[in-house]
Amino acid sequence: MHRIHILVAMDAHTISQGARSVKDALVKEVALAGLADDVRVVETGSLGIYDKGVVLVIFPDAVYYVGVKMEDVSEIIAEHLLKGRVVERLHYLDVPSVEGEMGEKSARICKQERIVLKNAGVIDPESIEEYIAQDGYEALGKALTEMTPEAVMEEVKKSGMQGRGGAFFPTGLKWGFAAKEKSDEKYIICNADEGEPGTFKDRLILEGDPHAVIEGMALAGYAVGAHQGYVYIRGEYHMSIARVKRAIEQARAHGLLGKNVFGSPFAFDIEIREGAGAYICGEETALIESIEGKRGEPRNKPPFPPSVGLWGKPTIVNNVETLANVPQIIRRGAEWYKGIGTAKSPGTKVFTMVGNINNPGLIEVPMGITLREIIYDIGHGIPNGKGFKLAQLGGTTGGILTSEHLDLPLSVESLREIGAGMGSGALLVVDDSQCVVGLVKNFVEFFVHESCGICTLCREGNGRLLEILERMTSGLGTAKDLQLMEELAQTMTRGAFCGLGQAAPIPIIGCLRYFREEFEQHLDKKCKTGKCSFEAADQAAA
Amino acid sequence: MTDYTAVDKIITSYAATKTPLIYVLKDVQKEYGHLSEELLTRIAKKIDIPLSEIYGVATFYSLFTTKPKGKHIVRCCNNAPCYVKDSKEVLTQIKSYLGIETGETTPDGLFTLEFTSCLGLCAVAPVMMIDNEVYGNLTPEKAVAILKDYKVKGSSNA
Numbered sequence A: 001m002h003r004i005h006i007l008v009a010m011d012a013h014t015i016s017q018g019a020r021s022v023k024d025a026l027v028k029e030v031a032l033a034g035l036a037d038d039v040r041v042v043e044t045g046s047l048g049i050y051d052k053g054v055v056l057v058i059f060p061d062a063v064y065y066v067g068v069k070m071e072d073v074s075e076i077i078a079e080h081l082l083k084g085r086v087v088e089r090l091h092y093l094d095v096p097s098v099e100g101e102m103g104e105k106s107a108r109i110c111k112q113e114r115i116v117l118k119n120a121g122v123i124d125p126e127s128i129e130e131y132i133a134q135d136g137y138e139a140l141g142k143a144l145t146e147m148t149p150e151a152v153m154e155e156v157k158k159s160g161m162q163g164r165g166g167a168f169f170p171t172g173l174k175w176g177f178a179a180k181e182k183s184d185e186k187y188i189i190c191n192a193d194e195g196e197p198g199t200f201k202d203r204l205i206l207e208g209d210p211h212a213v214i215e216g217m218a219l220a221g222y223a224v225g226a227h228q229g230y231v232y233i234r235g236e237y238h239m240s241i242a243r244v245k246r247a248i249e250q251a252r253a254h255g256l257l258g259k260n261v262f263g264s265p266f267a268f269d270i271e272i273r274e275g276a277g278a279y280i281c282g283e284e285t286a287l288i289e290s291i292e293g294k295r296g297e298p299r300n301k302p303p304f305p306p307s308v309g310l311w312g313k314p315t316i317v318n319n320v321e322t323l324a325n326v327p328q329i330i331r332r333g334a335e336w337y338k339g340i341g342t343a344k345s346p347g348t349k350v351f352t353m354v355g356n357i358n359n360p361g362l363i364e365v366p367m368g369i370t371l372r373e374i375i376y377d378i379g380h381g382i383p384n385g386k387g388f389k390l391a392q393l394g395g396t397t398g399g400i401l402t403s404e405h406l407d408l409p410l411s412v413e414s415l416r417e418i419g420a421g422m423g424s425g426a427l428l429v430v431d432d433s434q435c436v437v438g439l440v441k442n443f444v445e446f447f448v449h450e451s452c453g454i455c456t457l458c459r460e461g462n463g464r465l466l467e468i469l470e471r472m473t474s475g476l477g478t479a480k481d482l483q484l485m486e487e488l489a490q491t492m493t494r495g496a497f498c499g500l501g502q503a504a505p506i507p508i509i510g511c512l513r514y515f516r517e518e519f520e521q522h523l524d525k526k527c528k529t530g531k532c533s534f535e536a537a538d539q540a541a542a
Numbered sequence B: 001m002t003d004y005t006a007v008d009k010i011i012t013s014y015a016a017t018k019t020p021l022i023y024v025l026k027d028v029q030k031e032y033g034h035l036s037e038e039l040l041t042r043i044a045k046k047i048d049i050p051l052s053e054i055y056g057v058a059t060f061y062s063l064f065t066t067k068p069k070g071k072h073i074v075r076c077c078n079n080a081p082c083y084v085k086d087s088k089e090v091l092t093q094i095k096s097y098l099g100i101e102t103g104e105t106t107p108d109g110l111f112t113l114e115f116t117s118c119l120g121l122c123a124v125a126p127v128m129m130i131d132n133e134v135y136g137n138l139t140p141e142k143a144v145a146i147l148k149d150y151k152v153k154g155s156s157n158a
Helices: A019-031 A070-083 A127-135 A138-146 A149-159 A171-180 A200-206 A209-226 A238-253 A284-291 A320-332 A336-338 A371-378 A412-417 A436-450 A455-471 A479-495 A499-503 A505-522 A537-539 B005-013 B022-033 B038-048 B051-060 B087-098 B138-157
Strands: A004-009 A037-046 A055-058 A063-065 A187-192 A227-235 A269-274 A315-319 A348-355 A360-367 A388-395 A399-401 A426-431 B072-077 B113-114 B126-130 B131-135
Touching: A004 B126, A019 A037, A037 B038, A055 B038, A063 A070, A063 A360, A063 A499, A127 A209, A127 A227, A127 A238, A138 A209, A138 A238, A138 A455, A149 A209, A149 A320, A149 A336, A171 A209, A171 A315, A187 A200, A187 A209, A187 A284, A187 A320, A187 A399, A200 A238, A200 A320, A209 A227, A209 A238, A209 A269, A209 A320, A227 A238, A227 A284, A227 B131, A238 A388, A238 A537, A269 B022, A269 B138, A315 A320, A320 A336, A320 A505, A360 A371, A388 A537, A399 A505, A412 A479, A426 B022, A436 A455, A436 A505, A455 A479, A455 A499, A455 A505, A479 A499, A479 B005, B005 B022, B022 B051, B038 B051, B072 B087, B072 B138, B087 B113, B126 B138, B131 B138
Parallel strands: A004 A037, A187 A227, A187 A315, A227 A269, A348 A426, B072 B113
Antiparallel strands: A004 A055, A055 A063, A348 A360, A388 A399, A388 A426, B072 B126, B126 B131
16 A cells, blocks of 8 residues: 655646656656655646646645756655655645645645546546546446436436537537437547647646546537447647547546447447547547548538438437536536536536636636636736736637636636627636737638648638738738728638637727727837837838 | 558558548558558548548648658747747748748758647747647747757767
8 A cells, every 4th residue: 555646747838848767767766766666657648737747746745846857856755765854845735626635735726626637636547446446437437327318318408518529509509409319330430630729638637537538528428319429639739649548448448338238238449530630620520520531621501410420320429527517517427517607607617727817727716717817816817017918718619718707707708798708718818918910910820730621711802801911010901991891800700610700800800999099009010018110111211 | 663561551550440440540650750641541541531531631630741742850849829929030030040941851861840830839839849849938049049959969870
């Protein structure tokens, strides 16, 4: 029995800062110190602390160390493990999730409520036993032995959970459409093609707690009558792919996937499909095309995937975060879930705080939290003494929020009222040294790159928007450009073929609403932030 | 004359997979470096999909390439979260150090410079990816130092 556990965060952030060699050094030096029977060094998912180098936590003390380097390992062992003294220079107090005997609470803990991230950074994601020890697969067992498929679906419907991919469509309702269809085959797809700029929640869920997603998929399969699932993961997410692959193998070995799940007649298995680099494949019908081995171009809707999806069969496409919520809802009940968040937006939401913010990273908070709490209490405000200019919520297609929205409770319904949305949960904080015209140009560059090209409004519309913005940022813009940009943006929201083209102009419309005078100043070759250079225009005029 | 043994073997290995084209292209590219016309023609014949369709897929996804590339692929992110952390300055410095524009390969064949869309490492923005390694919290100086390392390693291997 190990008395002490050292959990080393192993996610793409920490690995890029040398987590692997620190972990290897720990294992080696623990053994050298003769502590191998007492101390176990474990790899875990993200501990919710970012940009602080290698992060580890020692239990049962719950002491967090950040910025750990190879040369610190022997000091941690000598001081903390042998003498019981905390190494203060590496000690980190603003910890995200757990409390221990020596740990202290912070705003970051108090404001958070963890459902989908409850295991991330707590268990070894490569061990199915540890997931099971945290009540893992209990929901699936309960469903298969005590509940009918209808009862599982009813519970999800009653919980009021909405899809976390960005559209917030009621999950239970979507399942109901597929359940009604008569078909020899149905499919469950987990959409892990996370590509929305600023978003990395799905990756950290997959890296930190892959079994929760597998269990959620199996529950969805049971509810709608599907026997095959696919996890469509971005090709660039090497570690997510490896962890999910391993989790699937373990689940099969434990009889939790396969012909007779939990010894019941229910059969369900999962296969991974890797993406090959295309943002548009996050759109569910484009994703289905991609699994079918084609160009990832969206399909005409209707018919919607729950009726006609993968290989023409009824198909449910759910986001990673949605599926990771499902086991908790089944295990603890719809009433429990409805008690979290707001009346119309139950549950929690995982946000990624990025951009000009002191404490970037991943948080899970109840719906209804304010922007001010996220940016200032949890995120520690804006660095370098700069002021808050705007926030973009939901990724690059997200709406624009300004200082007048700091105290707005964030929920699906409140955001809808101001023409914004929660989207993927990416919260990009932008300080007042940034030029809004340059920022919008950056958004449009992204859409020009990622438009799949099948519809004219998105392909040409984004191209023309970029030309206009290039003129504006170089001092060649005219009043007509501004008018054209506005008209084009409005037309695209109404006429583009799929969600990408329709949503692409949303941030432009938002920025024009709140920062119109900055656009107008650029027509007079003025950029108050000094980010734009008008030399070319001056030369042309001379 | 291209040796197709590996292509045929890859296709056979996916015999049990429904619609495996993307996997086949990925593995063939890994084996041969890029997806040349001859390779695509061979795949088309073997799995009975029109060459035009396969070409369409090979040119749609950004991880596929139909042209030879450098030994190391440098992918820089300039999406909004990196952009507000000054990724443009990093990119400008990388371009001037390598002496190429985005989409080009250095004359010595060591580096190809590309854009990548968000890698989800925004907490340590700005970031770049070289082959499968990611580098975060970049400054123009840090980025060049990392590239120098690859250059030294590259020339000592040669």
